[in-house]
Every structure is written in structure tokens, then in C-alpha cells.
Amino acid sequence: MFNIKPAASTPIYRQIIEQVKEKVIIGLLQPGDKLPSVRELSTQILINPNTIQKAYQELERQKIIVTVLGRGTFVAEGYEGKKDAEQMEALREYLHKGIIDALYLGLSREEIKKLIHQLMEELDTRSE
Amino acid sequence: MFNIKPAASTPIYRQIIEQVKEKVIIGLLQPGDKLPSVRELSTQILINPNTIQKAYQELERQKIIVTVLGRGTFVAEGYEGKKDAEQMEALREYLHKGIIDALYLGLSREEIKKLIHQLMEELDTRSE
Amino acid sequence: MFNIKPAASTPIYRQIIEQVKEKVIIGLLQPGDKLPSVRELSTQILINPNTIQKAYQELERQKIIVTVLGRGTFVAEGYEGKKDAEQMEALREYLHKGIIDALYLGLSREEIKKLIHQLMEELDTRSE
Amino acid sequence: MFNIKPAASTPIYRQIIEQVKEKVIIGLLQPGDKLPSVRELSTQILINPNTIQKAYQELERQKIIVTVLGRGTFVAEGYEGKKDAEQMEALREYLHKGIIDALYLGLSREEIKKLIHQLMEELDTRSE
DNA sequence: GTGGTCTAGACCACC
């Protein structure tokens, strides 16, 4: 279900967040689907329950999942993109940095565009 | 010269690295140009010298700048993109995450492409 | 009869308590009126009977309802406000927190007063 | 600095959040002021550092404080109320419940209004 | 069974 690298520089709880978001975006997780329980996932991927809890709480704060007391955690209904101005600016900065790194790697502008295109197509493939 | 936000979530030393790299990419810093000394920059932007030292060390490790003992630090000659496989993979993951975030913000795939295009054009403008 | 949101942050049994209290306050439930049985309500709103049982027990403890063995549960006669000092202090703290949240939302003191007034008028409307 | 009741029903981390927010609202904490460090506060009020950390992180998420890496945590500049529609609705429900509780305590509508007025005046007094 | 909170104590990155 999850592919966690404890040694990576991005903290484990963020890896979980990203992977849940990706699964929701590509449709592998549908609204209403149940996520593994904190304890369950904790034994599955050998991560401390607190770490998973932290990831789930952040996902709930972002309205990507909802927790039902005593029942479990579920993918939220319709996430509806908001185009929040602040987050939009953060995204621009994030991609700006990515572009600079790409240029440093020797990619041309055309190659960068192709890469982006390719990455979006990969998303479609994974969802099948 | 530098625009540092100490309260930002990206550590100061990384902000310095990013800004140097950006300046080199857009040509505001040319190979051979002298960078301010650690001490000089430290008083200019009111940052702990150790922090600047750390940024310069990392930049040198990435062969973006070179320090000549007793002379100062300079922008390295020709950075020539290497398309290192490992860094390439890191870039893919980085942009992959950016795309997911963009989709969550409600951007369409076309809008994402436009955004990338727009960001690359901005780089040209800044270099003038 | 009841409007329960299982995904809400307030536990279900509290939602039931609040809604019974509200109905009594606005007169939709009169002293002597019969409440649905635990089993009945349980199938109606698809909630675990234990949860409803818990709500009824708490309501009985607060002397808002009474259960007559073998007959059912009924709204208690005259609830007569007691102005219990302890509960009064709890109320003050509760509203105190509400006011701070309201100020953080950008409401002026006048707007807060208006909001309170408005909420009390809504209670009257619902009772019609 | 803080008045924490570990036995209370509201979790400790929420008590800390509320008290910081109150101090900021009444001006006892001004933008730019430094909050006690996690460790410092932890020994002061005899609470586990993790608990304080959790409170601080939530406060940062709400943009009430900012943390500067390696320096500490500070009260954020200008919090500017946003009147977010969703939070506004949550506030209405919160106060709605408070009013019902007040009526149950035997308060008249006039008394409730007076109580609100009184609570707002107390805020002014505490700030002196 | 579920998630929510808290403690104790550790290690790391940043300045």
C-alpha cells in the first residue's frame, strides 16, 4: 500500500501524506474509501503509530480525509480545488526552484516542458 | 544582493544557495565574478557567519563556486549540465510532487503547463 | 427527528444530547412528551444502540428526561434553571473562548453582540 | 505565564493554544514578542515538551506565531481577521450551543446579553 | 475495534 523510505530526507509522515494525496489524485483511493487504521498500517509498514497519526491528522486538516470517531479514517468527499492565493504563490516558488535545478542539470527549456508533460502522463498510467 | 527571510520554512543557508544558483542561471552572476566574503555578507544581511559559510561550502561542493585561498570566492567557470542520473531522479520526484499539489489547487493540466512556461519566461525577464 | 453527522468532531452521543436539549428549550419537545425508544431511534438514525443509550443516560443525569421502567423515556417536568455556580463558571469559560475566537475572525464587539442577538432570535423562529 | 490544569477535560495542548491566543488578543503578547522555548516552558509548567510542541505547531498553522529556525518562536505580525465563511459557521454553532446551555441554567435573554458584554469588558481589564 | 492525548527519552538540523 505504501512505499516508505525511513532513511530519506523527507520525514516519514510527509511521505505518507504525499502518497495518500497521490493515490487520491489518480483515483486509486476514491471518496468514501477506508484508509488502513493507524495500528494496522503501523504494523504493516513498521512505523510507529504516532508517526502515522501525525500524517493522518495533517491530511484531515487539509480536508483530504475525514475521521469518524470509533470507526476509522476515510477519504473525504469531493476535495474541490480552491486556488488559494497563498498556496498558489507557494507553488510558484516551489516550481521556480525546480526549474532552476532542472536548468542546472543541463535540461533545455523544451526538455523541461517535455518532462512535465511526461510526468502528467505517468499519473494517468498509474491510475489504471 | 540577497533577499533572506529568516522566518521562512526553508533554512537560511538553503535560501542563500538557491539565490546564488538563480543569479548564475539568469546571468546576473557570470563565471569569474567575485562573491561577497563571508564576513562582508554576514554584516550586510545580518546573518550568522557560520550560516553563510555553510551555504558557500555546499555551493563549492556542487562546483558552482570556487574559493581561492586569500583571494575570495568566485563563480566557477562553465557549469555544464551533467544530467547525473541520481539528481535527475530526484528532480522527477520533486516535480511529481509539485504537479500533485498543483492538481489539488484545482489547476488543469493545461494550466500547469502554462504556469511552467510563464515561470521560465520570468527567468528571462529578471536577467535583463 | 434528529440530524446526526457521524463525521463531525463532536461525538454522536453529544450531538443527540444537544439536539434534545435544543428541542426542549424551543418547545418542540414539551414536558411529558415521549422520546423514541433506544431501539427505535437506533434503527431510525442508524446509530449503535449503545451510543443512544449513553446519550439518554447523560440526559437523565442532567434531569432533562426521565425513564419510566417498562413505559419509555419522557421529557421531565419543568426544568427550572438552577444557576448552579459551577456550571455557571463553565459557561463563562465557554463563552469567553467563543468571544476570543470571534475576535480572531475579525468581528467587532458590536458584531459579536449582534450575532448573539441574532442567534437567540433564530431559536424563536425554529420553535414555530 | 500559563495556567494549565492537567486534569481538565480540555487537553493540555488546547489549553496552551487558548491562553496564547487570549494573551495576543488582549495585547499581553505583542507581535514580535518571543514565546518561551519548548524546553523552557516544558520545565516551567511541568509538561512534556512534545505536548508544548504540538500546541506551538497548531498556533503556527493558525498564523498566530512564527518559528524561526534555531532562534525560537515569536508572535506573528498582524493577524488580520479573515471572516472565513466556514469558521464563521463553526462559531455560530459554538455560540448556539452556549446560548442553549445558558438558557438551561435559567438565564434570561437579557442576562445572556449582559454576560457577553461583561466578558468582553473583562478582556479589556486583563490587558491593563 | 477505532482515533486522541500524553509521557519519556532519543537523535538530528539549524543558527
Place this chain on the structure above:
DNA sequence: GTGGTCTAGACCACG
């Protein structure tokens, strides 16, 4: 020194 992350293990509330 600062905050950020993680583990281990405990207790409680909810359904």
C-alpha cells in the same frame, strides 16, 4: 541554544 522528527508504550473516549 533552538525547533523537528521519531520511537516506545501508556491511558482514555468513542461506537
